[in-house]
Structures are given as C-alpha cells and as structure tokens.
Amino acid sequence: MSVPVRHRAVIFFCALLTFVAGSVMFSQYKVKAAALSGSSISGIVRLEGTAPHQRPIDMSKEPSCALMHKANLVTTESVVAGPDGGLKNVVVYISQGWTGPAQASTASPILDQKGCQYIPHVMAVNAGQPFKVLNSDQTSHNVHPMPAPGGANQEWNKSQSPGAQPIVSSWNGEEVAIHVKCNIHPWMSGYIAVVKGPYSITNQKGAFRIENIPPGDYTLSAWQETYGTQTQKVTVAAGKPATVNFAFKAK
C-alpha cells in the first residue's frame, strides 16, 4: 500500500522537526555539561625570602589549654611558610569576572576553638553563607569578629561556654578579611574572608585549587594577612585546567 503524498509530507516534516528539536536539546545538554564540569584553577603561593620569626605563645593563664600544648610549641600564625616557601592560609578567590552564583557552595563551614586557637586560622565564606562557631575547649571563649566599621558587616561579641550550642552566623557583604579575636584569651587570632563566588585556601604546601570555573577571563586574587593582596589575570578555557602561581616578598 503506498502512502499518499500529503501523508508523506507530514511524516517528513515531523521527522525534520524531531531532528531539529533533538539537535537543539542535545547541543544545550552539551553546553550545560561543560558548565557543570568547568575547569579548575590551581597553583602554588610562595614566599620569597625569610618568613618573619613567629613568636611562641605562652598559655599558662589558661591551664586547660596550656596542658593540651605541653608536647608542642604553639606560635603566632601571621606568616606560616613551609620549608620550600609554600605559604599557608592564603585566601585565593575570583575578584573580577565571576558571573555565576554569588554563593559557591551550600556547605556550612565550621570555625572551631580548640586548644585556645581558632581552627582553621583563616576561613572563607560567601556573603549570606551561614557558618558555625564551635567551642571544643574546657573554657569559655568570647567570639569577637571585628569587621571594618561603617561597612555592610556588623561587629558582634558573644560568649560561648564549653559544650554550648554552636553560634550560627553569616555576613552581609564581601570583606577581605574580618579579624576574629577572643576577649578572654588575648593571643587568639583568626580571619574570615567574605568573598563572592568560589574560593580556596592554601594548604601547608601553599597549594590551592578552585573547581568548576566556566570558561572566561577572570582576575584571581590572593590575600595573606601580613602581606596583603596580589592579583593576576587568568583565562580559563573549556576542559583545560589553568595554573596561576603567586609570590609574596618577605619584607
């Protein structure tokens, strides 16, 4: 039985439509997949020169914390450099060009107080991203972040006794970085950097890695508490991980 001409036209037209729609959908899927996988930016932050002497901290006024550090020497952490110059605790983030969501992750980062120290010493969050403050010590602490006055972020000072509920808070605006201190233990010092988009904090080797960056031109910034901020432009290509290295000069 042969198909009438007008039926053939309809069938052909439907097939064409299906093919076009399928291609469009398929191509869309390809783009989305590329955006999800993205590329990474990684690198090493180094210190050129000798790191300034980090002074030892004597916690004898708080015996429960001093006891935890009997075996190891605790020092200040304003510059933590490894044997090959790798700088730890550097916040690496995209300062320009980020078009993705301002909030990079749904995690709730934790700032812990352990052994009368802030762990981690430097932390990063996005504006509006909640973070938790824990007290794992046997003594009360006074958590006192000090954002720049007159900005979007408000200073607060909360007492937290041992075993108390975590303090949950978030910051309104970007600020690199907010200094956190404890009013009861003068040596405690930490930083919270509030940035837009994804971020990474260097480890002991000075290495950082930021994932899921869509292709484009960006400005990458690296902030260290003693040496300040350095920026570098980076172009991320699809499927090609980018490498950016920073070097801070010791004064």
Add this chain to the structure above:
Amino acid sequence: MAKFVAVTLIAIAIGSAIPILLHIWMPPADISTHGHLIDAQMADTMVEAGICFIAAQLILAVFIWLAASRPSGYKIRNFPGGSFVLVLAAFFLVGTEVLALGFFGTKAWANIYFTPPSADSLPVQVQAGQFAFYFRYPGPDGKFGPIHPEMINEANQNLFGIDVDHDQDAKDDIVTAEMGVPANKEVHLLMHSKDVGHSFYVRELRIQQDFVPGLDLSLHFTATKTGRYEIVCTQLCGLGHYNMKAYLNVMSPTDYDSWIKQQAALQ
C-alpha cells in the same frame, strides 16, 4: 522568750569566735619578708575587734536576761548623762580603738610604700590588660625600651608595643606570660594598666595593688620560698575578670638564670 534570745546571742558570739581562735581558714603561709607585719596587724585587729565584739554581745545578753526577770511596768532608766554623753563615750572608745589600730599598722604600711627599693633590686614591669597579665624584664642592658601603645599587637605577641627594630633599649627586653623571680632577691615591680582598672594580688606574698589607668605604680618585695603561686586580678575589670590570672614562679638563683636565658631565646 527573752532569755532564749539572750542565750542565742551568746551562742552566736562564741560560735563565731571559735573558727578564728582555732585558726581554721587561715591565709596560706607567708613567703615574703614584709608579710609578717601584715599578719601581725591582722592578728591585732582580730583580737581588738574580737574582745569588743564578745564584750558587746555579752553585755547585751545580760541586760536582756535581767529585763526578762523584771516586773511589767518597770521603768527603764536612761544612761547617766543622757544620749549626748552616750554618743560621746562611744565616739571616744571606738575612735581610740580604730586610731590605735591605725597607729600600730603604720609600720606595716610604711615598710611597703614609704621605703624605696634597694639599688640592686630586680626590676620587672607588669602590664595588666583585659584579661591577662604580662611581664617584661629589661634584659642584660638593664633598661626597658619605650612603650608604643599603637604598636601593641596581641595576635603577633607584641604585648607591650615595643619596637625592637628602632629602639636600642628594647632589643634585649624579655616579655613573658609568667613572672619568674629568684628567691631572696628584692624585686621591684613597675606596674601599669593597658586599659581599665585591675589589681595584682598574690596571697602568699601579702601583696595587693590596684592598677589605676594612667598611673605608673611601684612596689617591691622579696620572696623567700620557692614555688608556684597564683597572681589573680582582684578588681572587677570586665566579663573576663574571673579568668584573669598569671603565675609567679619563685626559683633558686641558678634556676632563675636558666629560665631567663630560655625566655630570652624565645623572644
């Protein structure tokens, strides 16, 4: 009823005197050279006040007891001379007691505050700040470098705000969180507050000194017994006052020498 009150008064008076007479809750042993004068003054005060207290309670109890046996309608007589003489008598009796205590205590006070420290005393600077005490030793040059308050940076452990890069005298200063002193050597404390009012108190040393913001205070003592003693803040200075303390380590001269060298290496 009145007789019961009289007996209760006597029981309370004797009951309060017993712990003091039996030397329960005595302050810890004195480890200073001047402390015995303070302890003697304390003992004098307790004896004087104790005698007056027991006598007053006894007289009161006796009169209550006597009044209970009197018939109703009995007219109570006035103190001979009236209330004016009564007040005058109390004024002179109590006044004499207090003046006597003050007079006998002048030696204890003058010994600490009106005698200068000896020329070879060990100077130690004490800075009280919310909420810790920090100490500074002058180092081999015997001089303290100037303090620059704007340079105080607790996160970097520059607790006194000294400038080792530009001030020659500050280069060998030794800053510590514990106060170490050699036994039997006079120590000259130079005290100031970084912020609000604090107080430096070591029980065993019989030393207590308030820190008034803006004042530089001077105190000297000699510790006689080695050991580790608590320095506590005894002036309410804020929410962390309960936690504000440091430790005094009285060491033998050789132990002190090695300790101060060790601290100098940690600067």
